[in-house]
Amino acid sequence: MGDYLPHTEAEIASMLGFIGLDSLDELFAAVPEALRISGGLALADGVPEPDVLDRVQRLAEANIARSDRLVCFAGGGAYDHEVPPVVKALAGRSEFVTSYTPYQPEVAQGVLQAVFEYQTMVARLAGLPVANASLYDGASALVEGVNLGVGVTGREGVWLSAGVHPHWRAVLATFAAGTGHQVEVVPLVDGRTAWPPLTGGSGAEVDRPGVVVVGYPNYLGCIEDLAEVRRLCDALGAVMVVVADPVSAGILRSPGEQGADVVVGEGQAFGTPLGFGGPYLGLFACTLEHVRRLPGRLVGETVDSEGTRAYVTTLRAREQDIRREKATSNVCTNQTLMAVTAAVQLGWLGTSGLAEVALRSARGTRYCREALAGVDGVTPLTAATPVVREFAVLTPTPARTVVRRLAEDGFLAGLALADLVGEGGDGSVGPEQAEHGLLVAVTERRTAAEIDAFVAALDKAVRS
Amino acid sequence: MSEPGTAAAGGRAASAPLLGNMAEPTIFELSQPGRSSWQLRTTGIPEWSVEELVPAEHRRSDPVPLAEVSERDLVGHFTRLSHRQFSVDLGAYPLGSCTMKYNPKTCDTVAGLPGLSNVHPGAPAALTQGWLELLVDLEEMLCEITGMAAATLQPAAGAAGELTGLLLMRAWHDAQGEQRRRVVIPDSAHGTNPASVTLGGYEVTTVPSDERGCVDMAALRSVLDTDVAGIMLTNPNTLGLFEEDIVPIAEAVHEVGGLLYYDGANLNAILGVVRPGDMGFDIVHMNLHKTFATPHGGGGPGAGPVAVSPRLVDFLPGPRPVRIAGGATSGAGPADPGVRATADPESGTGDLRFGWSVPPHSVGRVHSWHGNALVLARALAYITVHGGDGLRRVAERAVLNANWVRTRLSGVYDVPFDRTCMHEVVLAASTLRKQHGLRALDVAKRLLEEGFHSPTVYFPLVVDEALMIEPTETESLQTLEALADALERIAAGAAVDDSFKAAPRTTPVRRVDEARAARTLVPTFDARG
Numbered sequence: 001m002g003d004y005l006p007h008t009e010a011e012i013a014s015m016l017g018f019i020g021l022d023s024l025d026e027l028f029a030a031v032p033e034a035l036r037i038s039g040g041l042a043l044a045d046g047v048p049e050p051d052v053l054d055r056v057q058r059l060a061e062a063n064i065a066r067s068d069r070l071v072c073f074a075g076g077g078a079y080d081h082e083v084p085p086v087v088k089a090l091a092g093r094s095e096f097v098t099s100y101t102p103y104q105p106e107v108a109q110g111v112l113q114a115v116f117e118y119q120t121m122v123a124r125l126a127g128l129p130v131a132n133a134s135l136y137d138g139a140s141a142l143v144e145g146v147n148l149g150v151g152v153t154g155r156e157g158v159w160l161s162a163g164v165h166p167h168w169r170a171v172l173a174t175f176a177a178g179t180g181h182q183v184e185v186v187p188l189v190d191g192r193t194a195w196p197p198l199t200g201g202s203g204a205e206v207d208r209p210g211v212v213v214v215g216y217p218n219y220l221g222c223i224e225d226l227a228e229v230r231r232l233c234d235a236l237g238a239v240m241v242v243v244a245d246p247v248s249a250g251i252l253r254s255p256g257e258q259g260a261d262v263v264v265g266e267g268q269a270f271g272t273p274l275g276f277g278g279p280y281l282g283l284f285a286c287t288l289e290h291v292r293r294l295p296g297r298l299v300g301e302t303v304d305s306e307g308t309r310a311y312v313t314t315l316r317a318r319e320q321d322i323r324r325e326k327a328t329s330n331v332c333t334n335q336t337l338m339a340v341t342a343a344v345q346l347g348w349l350g351t352s353g354l355a356e357v358a359l360r361s362a363r364g365t366r367y368c369r370e371a372l373a374g375v376d377g378v379t380p381l382t383a384a385t386p387v388v389r390e391f392a393v394l395t396p397t398p399a400r401t402v403v404r405r406l407a408e409d410g411f412l413a414g415l416a417l418a419d420l421v422g423e424g425g426d427g428s429v430g431p432e433q434a435e436h437g438l439l440v441a442v443t444e445r446r447t448a449a450e451i452d453a454f455v456a457a458l459d460k461a462v463r464s
Numbered sequence: 465m466s467e468p469g470t471a472a473a474g475g476r477a478a479s480a481p482l483l484g485n486m487a488e489p490t491i492f493e494l495s496q497p498g499r500s501s502w503q504l505r506t507t508g509i510p511e512w513s514v515e516e517l518v519p520a521e522h523r524r525s526d527p528v529p530l531a532e533v534s535e536r537d538l539v540g541h542f543t544r545l546s547h548r549q550f551s552v553d554l555g556a557y558p559l560g561s562c563t564m565k566y567n568p569k570t571c572d573t574v575a576g577l578p579g580l581s582n583v584h585p586g587a588p589a590a591l592t593q594g595w596l597e598l599l600v601d602l603e604e605m606l607c608e609i610t611g612m613a614a615a616t617l618q619p620a621a622g623a624a625g626e627l628t629g630l631l632l633m634r635a636w637h638d639a640q641g642e643q644r645r646r647v648v649i650p651d652s653a654h655g656t657n658p659a660s661v662t663l664g665g666y667e668v669t670t671v672p673s674d675e676r677g678c679v680d681m682a683a684l685r686s687v688l689d690t691d692v693a694g695i696m697l698t699n700p701n702t703l704g705l706f707e708e709d710i711v712p713i714a715e716a717v718h719e720v721g722g723l724l725y726y727d728g729a730n731l732n733a734i735l736g737v738v739r740p741g742d743m744g745f746d747i748v749h750m751n752l753h754k755t756f757a758t759p760h761g762g763g764g765p766g767a768g769p770v771a772v773s774p775r776l777v778d779f780l781p782g783p784r785p786v787r788i789a790g791g792a793t794s795g796a797g798p799a800d801p802g803v804r805a806t807a808d809p810e811s812g813t814g815d816l817r818f819g820w821s822v823p824p825h826s827v828g829r830v831h832s833w834h835g836n837a838l839v840l841a842r843a844l845a846y847i848t849v850h851g852g853d854g855l856r857r858v859a860e861r862a863v864l865n866a867n868w869v870r871t872r873l874s875g876v877y878d879v880p881f882d883r884t885c886m887h888e889v890v891l892a893a894s895t896l897r898k899q900h901g902l903r904a905l906d907v908a909k910r911l912l913e914e915g916f917h918s919p920t921v922y923f924p925l926v927v928d929e930a931l932m933i934e935p936t937e938t939e940s941l942q943t944l945e946a947l948a949d950a951l952e953r954i955a956a957g958a959a960v961d962d963s964f965k966a967a968p969r970t971t972p973v974r975r976v977d978e979a980r981a982a983r984t985l986v987p988t989f990d991a992r993g
Contacts, residue, residue, distance in 0.1 A: 046851030060579025062594030065587030110549025111762035136620035174828030277585030277833025279765030302981035321655035330659035337761025353502030448508035
């Protein structure tokens with residue numbers, strides 16, 4: 001019974017008369033009779049909004065792993081960062097929420113300018129001169145970064161560090177089935193990528209990858225040596241793609257400063273809720289040299305016919321609606337609202353706030369890491385020491401059990417590595433580490449009291 | 465029937481002030497060193513210095529320069545930006561192919577429920593049963609609406625759905641031991657179709673439209689052979705016309721072993737009337753941000769679920785949310801042999817009703833997590849409010865509105881294919897251009913002055929000076945009348961003088977110099993001269 005349709009019966013009759021038809025069914029005369037649904041869809045009839053809200057609320061109540069009920073120590077690309085009311089209020093304005101892609105720039109200056117500011121902020125975080133208007137998520141940004149690199153070098157080979165998020169590696173593999181990219185996963189040793197030695201053996205030319213991808217920090221929280229990766233890329237003539245954590249940028253040297261050609265990442269941390277994994281925000285930045293291969297939309301500054309500053313989507317000849325099968329990417333709809341949200345959140349944090357979030361996350365990480373190290377039987381998973389807001393430990397009982405038990409005590413303890421990499425492990429961890437590995441994230445929202453209680457609960461859980 | 469202009473139109477935004485003609489400074493220009501607005505929780509954690517935490521070789525020497533503004537400045541800035549932005553909430557948005565219908569506020573409430581928005585995507589199934597049930601329910605609804613067997617909810621937008629569908633096509637042919645190289649698309653297709661085909665590893669073969677605006681059957685037959693992996697079709701097509709030959713098209717494609725891909729951009733026209741599955745399609749993507757009213761956010765997020773026929777179910781991306789038959793935990797349910805353990809054997813999750821399953825021949829994961837989940841939740845609420853009966857009314861009213869506009873403006877603008885259209889009508893300004901120099905672009909800019917968003921212009925490519933109008937079902941007759949009046953005024957005015965060239969004159973900025981933006985690229989504040 002519920003709908004949002006304005007038509008009165010009298011209006012429908014008069015409109016049909018105006019068109020010259022006798023019934024609404026006649027509107028569909030072009031649809032072959034045999035194909036038409038007889039008796040309607042096998043869906044329940046409509047119900048009023050309040051009933052629908054009640055029903056969805058019941059589903060929502062059935063979710064236990066909520067960050068407002070369980071103290072969140074889970075990360076893995078989805079983080080429980082502070083989102084202040086002011087950001088929710090501004091990003092939730094209906095002018096931003098209910099507009100389409102800015103095809104008519106004269107009435108879309110609001111979104112266009114916000115995205116221009118977002119692009120500036122992302123470029124500064126990455127340490128590169130240009131960033132696009134967003135992609136779907138971190139994984140899709142990675143895929144586009146690799147596509148760009150292969151396009152630049154003309155070589156299909158990709159060396160992909162196993163320190164890149166396992167799900168993102170899986171997405172890259174999925175799309176490589178279409179593009180034909182040859183992805184070789186380079187394993188981690190003690191938490192850092194063990195790149196193949198650069199001995200100029202015979203036949204090396206054939207196997208030279210066009211793209212090298214590394215995480216910074218990697219998904220286990222360890223900081224990779226980007227200078228080494230730059231040297232590798234120089235020797236190989238490969239494009240260097242860095243999967244960077246944008247919050248860590250608050251205290252770590254930027255990837256661009258260390259030679260990255262392309263920086264991709266997940267921007268959920270900037271104002272977007274956990275939301276069961278989406279919608280999130282794919283970050284993409286690159287050097288000016290590659291701007292004509294940039295995937296997706298790009299906003300540029302210009303002027304209007306009276307010389308007033310204005311913004312518009314630009315370098316449009318790269319895009320699918322103009323270039324069609326020769327486009328640099330097929331992306332059309334992106335995550336603009338999340339990009340606007342990130343611009344608001346980064347505006348709220350500002351220069352000192354971003355540094356403070358990163359610093360507090362690093363402090364919490366150290367505090368939690370050291371406290372967990374005091375639990376009997378808990379050991380660090382990596383020899384390298386994670387720094388910023390994520391680290392992995394081995395628990396004496398399987399990590400899935402730890403997560404389940406701690407949920408009863410009010411904590412989402414982290415992510416069991418087996419849930420990320422599979423029970424057999426992968427190039428980042430072995431089967432034993434997969435079973436016992438727990439990935440723990442500590443953001444600036446975690447207090448000493450929460451961490452103390454969490455560690456005490458974990459201590460109890462692994463002893464019982 | 466009310467006389468045109470006698471009743472006020474709820475969808476006309478000409479009263480909006482869109483204040484001022486000055487540019488809004490960027491947030492970087494509002495910045496004052498030392499100012500800030502952030503406030504973070506008191507943690508009680510030791511305040512180690514950054515030098516004690518980060519090794520020198522990795523440590524940043526200076527903070528990332530961002531803006532430094534007060535909360536009041538932040539609110540002022542983004543509120544003013546919002547006032548420089550057209551939106552559905554402000555007025556009618558007849559942008560063809562984009563289905564800019566009203567977005568119910570209830571769906572915002574749904575997406576904001578803490579029990580949905582605060583859930584971590586990596587939490588085990590036992591802790592996220594509500595989300596899993598919601599996703600399974602939505603998948604079942606979408607399958608009923610499209611007439612398909614199962615769906616993946618992972619693709620984040622329509623183009624992501626297209627590429628996922630093409631990978632399904634590839635995986636299917638691989639499983640048959642076949643290597644096919646070509647995908648057929650009509651010349652009226654959206655640009656994402658050919659771009660996705662390339663990324664799917666196929667070559668594009670274009671077929672022309674016939675004089676009726678539909679796929680030219682003879683041309684199609686001439687390109688079909690066993691090298692064709694499939695065809696991508698939008699139905700109704702981008703001319704707003706139903707492909708009446710869809711059954712012979714499906715038969716011809718299936719005859720050579722190809723698959724049919726349905727681009728769901730125009731699904732709104734046929735809800736509850738006819739289903740892609742019944743037309744013979746094997747793969748269907750939907751744009752939930754169009755058909756099911758999830759707001760478009762200035763360009764995204766969307767959601768592009770892909771539904772498939774029974775023979776393709778085993779190839780779907782995974783993991784998929786599934787009902788667990790008989791409440792079994794892992795690996796066991798006869799209905800879903802692929803359900804994997806979501807918790808360890810001792811976890812006591814034997815009563816779980818929902819879990820995750822990886823299809824046996826899955827093409828793999830296509831999203832970091834499970835798709836744009838909060839968008840999916842909005843769509844579920846929208847579909848539930850409407851129900852099967854309401855969705856049919858949506859399609860009827862959308863098609864009724866488009867045909868009213870077509871009839872009303874026939875004779876004022878060219879109507880290249882003047883017969884009953886579906887949810888949108890493609891008009892053209894070619895005659896007006898010849899007579900008075902009025903181009904589709906000028907019409908678009910003039911319409912902004914009249915308080916309406918512009919139609920889609922210069923698409924589809926097969927129509928000269930195209931004006932693609934999709935009123936959607938949520939606009940009233942009074943709004944359509946005001947829109948048609950405005951379009952008539954624009955055409956009549958062009959016969960008097962060429963002041964249309966100066967449009968738009970009432971918008972926050974005047975006509976924007978797009979060529980300069982490309983010629984002198986300024987993609988960031990730092991690139992300004």
